[in-house]
Amino acid sequence: MSIYQFGKRICLLFLSSSYKVEVIGRENIPEDGGVLLCCNHISNLDPPLLGSYLGRNVHYMAKKELFEKPILKWLLPKLHAFPIRRGMSDKQALRTAMTLLKNNEIVGLFPEGTRSKNGQLQKGLAGAGFFALRTNAAVIPSAIIGPYKFRGxxxxxxxxxxxxxxxxxxxxxxxxxxxxxxxxxxNLINKHQ
Structure with a gap:
């Protein structure tokens, strides 16, 4: 079993025992082909939540600073994360995401670029639209509706x-x-709140 698969099982166990998670629309995720999974961002737990309930693996962009920490530098790539420099155009991160999408992988993206401080959806950055227009990946909007309260x-x-x-x-x-x-x-947030 890969570190990713092991981590996914641990996350699923933690999330399922800590929260009452209702998953809606899993059938909207294609079984194959490139997928751009775009979601709102309210917590550090969003990436594991977004990917743990899917059969396919999800790759994430993560801020470059995380890859400077010794353990995370080793662990994050094994969890299918790759670095992005925030606040500027990062051509290497763009190339990595494009390659993953063209190779029929899922890329999880939080278009707001950072967590929302008040839980309200913020303006999205152009990167999500760039991938949507430059690849043939299926673009799946997603929403996490919380808050993350124990047993909530x-x-x-x-x-x-x-x-x-x-x-x-x-x-x-x-x-x-x-x-x-x-x-x-x-629209997903409004419909399912």
Whole structure:
């Protein structure tokens, strides 16, 4: 068993015993092909929650500073995380994500770029829209509806894939694509709150 699979089992055990997790829309995740999983960000526990309930592996961008800590530098790549420099264009991180999507992997992304301090959905960064327009990956909006309170209810919602055909044909911008993604995430939050 890989470290990723072992970590996933531990996370699933922890999450299932700590919270009453309701998973909605798991059938919206394609069984194969590239998938861009875009979700709101309210806690450090979001990445394990988003990926633990799926059969497929999920790769995440994580802030570069985490990879500077000795244990995490070794562990994070084994958990399918790769570094990104926040606040600037990081071409290496973009290339890594593009390659993963083209190789039919799932990339988990939090378009807000950082955790929301008040739990409200913040403006999304253009990176999510860039990947949506530059790859053929299925773009799945997702929502975590909390809060993370011990034994409290948590909803994890995977929405239906967003069709970007028209925006691609119109040569729309990454910002426009991100706005569509964020609107779909907000719709999921409104519908399932």
């Amino acid at each position: 209810r948590l909803k994890l919602v995977y929405g239906e894939p967003i069709d970007f055909t028209e925006l691609k044909e119109a040569r729309g911008s990454a910002e426009e694509a991100t706005s569509i993604i964020m609107a779909e995430i907000q």
